[in-house]
Amino acid sequence: MSIGSSNWDIYAQKFNASGVAVGDIVRLEASGGANDLYPQVTAVGADGEYMVTWYGYSPGSGVSGYHLYVQKFNADGSTYDNLVVLNHDGQATVQSTETGTVYLVNDNVVVSQLSDITGAASDQWASTAVIANTSASISAANLADGTYHAWAVDAAGNLSVISGRSVVVDNTVPVFTSATTAADITDSTVAGDTVYTAAATDAHGITYSLNDTQHFRINASTGVVTLISSPGQSSGAQFIVTAIDAAGNQTTQTVTYNVVDTTPPGVMLVSDADGVENSGEMVIVQSSEAGTVYLVSDSVTVTDLNSLTNAADNLVNSVAVAANVGTVLALNGLAEGTYHAYAVDASGNVSAISGSSVTVDNTAPVISGGATANGTSLTSGAAAGTQVYDANASDAHAITYSLDQDSLAWFDINAATGVVTLNSAAVAGSYNLVVTATDAAGNHSSQTVTVEVAPGNNLDGIPMVSGSTTDTSTEMTVNVGLEKLSNGYTVVEYMRQTGVTISLGIRPARCTTASSGCWTRATTSSRPWTSAFPLATPWWIRRSRRWPTAASSWPGRRWMPLAGLTLASTMRSTTIAVTCNPATRWRRQAPASPLRRKAARMAVISRSPTRRWAQGPTSRRPSQSSTTTAADPTLHRERRP
Known part of the structure; x- marks a missing residue:
């Protein structure tokens, strides 16, 4: 069926499985000119009957405030019995044409005379004195669940016929069957996405509501909760869902949810231009979010945070970082190899691998030129520029050569090739010069070399x-x-x-x-x-x-x-x-x-x-x-x- 509500009016129309209307459109109202809202439909049995409940305010009826109204429908879409009204304090409104007493009696009691009513169990009936043509209330507080009709008895003891309307007494609260945890709200969750669906069981119709209407909206009939706006990042946040049945019985359920950051940070790694360092040096790292940056050997397979933290000590170093701030990360203790950076934010999201890398090289160059200049035989007077030694060092990376300060008084060295030459005419004597080879990582080795210059003419x-x-x-x-x-x-x-x-x-x-x-x-x-x-x-x-x-x-x-x-x-x-x-x-x-x-x-x-x-x-x-x-x-x- 379809329920429409506009301008405080409610209309009901039943449809079959093919979408064809069954019966006529029925307007539901507490009374003429009443304000009616929050309709809900509940199936009754398996033959197509159903019941509609709603809240209504009918000031002209003599009943003050909003009350819960119930209208039962037959399988063909026509109304069944008269409209029943229950107020919020569990009372039925009754009225008699004569002064006397009105009895509210469970349909399980067969009534033919007054004694049938008064002789029944106390939870099967209730009564109240009435004045002719004046509305009165009968409390249903002590009545058993069931359907009740009204019977009127005048001052002479005459018993009326059964009332045209009935009331259902329901003292059982709805029972939630849905989970107490909602789906995580992530960076990709947008307004309108479903985060939770409330579900409760009850013999009669249920209406749902929740307390946090700033961030969530709940469908009163289906219990579907959707996002309005994302709350601030949190863990263990809660909202409360309330289920109310047609009798006004209600129950609540606290639902827990997490607002989770699922977006990984960005990471940047900065080293020397050649990208080669030794373990005594350092690099600069930066993350787009506060957290930790890990410098990890390429020999480690990185899939999640655990793969970073469980790597061998000599294959990973880390440092805590603030968002978008360059931070020094030391290379001490790292084994030789190529390393990339990964950033991890406070939620444990692991970044993609850094675009740049650094190579850790702890091996110093090996000078093979020997400790004695055994090149051209030198004699006093040999011209400036004459080669006296070739350091001939080897290393995995580029090498730069230098001489000690004292040796520069007599010799020059080619920083790229390691060839040592005279910087002025040779003078006879024995010279000790110190050649140093330094690789791109800063590792260096030195060789003391003896140069002999023989006397000349x-x-x-x-x-x-x-x-x-x-x-x-x-x-x-x-x-x-x-x-x-x-x-x-x-x-x-x-x-x-x-x-x-x-x-x-x-x-x-x-x-x-x-x-x-x-x-x-x-x-x-x-x-x-x-x-x-x-x-x-x-x-x-x-x-x-x-x-x-x-x-x-x-x-x-x-x-x-x-x-x-x-x-x-x-x-x-x-x-x-x-x-x-x-x-x-x-x-x-x-x-x-x-x-x-x-x-x-x-x-x-x-x-x-x-x-x-x-x-x-x-x-x-x-x-x-x-x-x-x-x-x-x-x-x-x-x-x-």
Whole structure:
């Protein structure tokens, strides 16, 4: 059947299974001009009969307030019996044409006379005194369930016929059969979606209602609950459904529901541009929602939160994050491999895998170049740019090479290839340089390498003094190898004893003999080194500066490459001291080097076979224990400014 309600009016129309109307449309109303609402239909039996209940307000009938009205229909859609009214306090409204008593009697009682009524069980009937043509109420509070009709008895004891209308007494509350839990309300639940269906059983019609009308709507007839607007996120929230039957009996059921976040967060992972780190480094992670970000090895199969939390300790690290805030996540303790990030929000939703990854690499490069430079044989004077070593390191990722700070005074290294070269002309000596190979993850290894530079013909290198003499000779030759400083300067010091005449011959390195054009000089005066030593022609250029030919430029102080020193004395017992002092303050630059000789070395060649100075640190005064007339020596230096 169909129930229509508009403007406080109710209409009923029955239809068969084919949708064809059965009978006429019936208007249901408590009385003319009454306000009628909330109709509900309940089938009665299996032969097609049914009953309609509703609330009605009929001020003209003498019954005050809203009451519950019942109208039974036959199978053909026509009304059965008269309209019955029950008020909310369980009373039936009755009326008689004469003053007397009205009895409300269960249909189970067969009535032929008054004694049949009064002799029945007390829960089968009830009565009230009435005034002629005036409505009165009979309480049904103590009556048993069933259908009741009214009988009137006047003052003379005359019993009326049975009333045309009946009333059903129903004291049984509806019983809920539906669950006490509603479906979760998720991010995808929209207004109008069904979240719960209330169901209750009762002998008569049931009307449903609920308390939270802000977020939910319930169909009063079917009990279907739909969403109006989603409540705030919560767990264990509740609403209450009430079921009321036609007699006004009611029962309630508390329904629990959860508002659940089912949308996974977004995640972002930021590492170095090369995406390679070691376990001592860190990355930046970010999630679109507050929760936790996990950095997990690609060897772990991620399906849910448990797969993240149950991964081995060296395959996952995590950090708590606020929404949309970059957070540091340390890589400590992680095994080598490729890692991606996953974000998990407060509801346990796991994000998709991050778009970027980071590779954890804890293995340092392996340098295979060895501890000794075994490339090109180096001699003093080898040109800048000459290769001296190849680090030749191996690693799974890109490698950058570097040298220790001290080694940079003498060598350069190609950061990409690891090839070490001279950065200036080679100087004889032994050098220890430290090569470091660093991979993209920051892992590094170092190798100390020894480089040997043999003495050459350019007179560079460690100071050496050698000579030969005989008892009868008054002349000896001293060959001096000089250490060339990093700025290209060479220093040599000579000392002579007072009263001894020394002849000195100096030959530039380019001259192999004392031929024409090669300058030599012999000293004969008592102060031989204060004299100027002019050159026949300019021949020495160093650092784009040419030696001057003017004798007054640097009187008595010369810088020159030497092929040898020829020393002659007038006394057979004369001792000549020749000193090379590369640490002199005259130089312009003194970069740190483990090979620089900061202590001067001195070699002594004695004309006396029984008296000889020991080789040792430079001294400006010969030892007092030496033979010869030791007086304050005159110190002479030759230098290049």
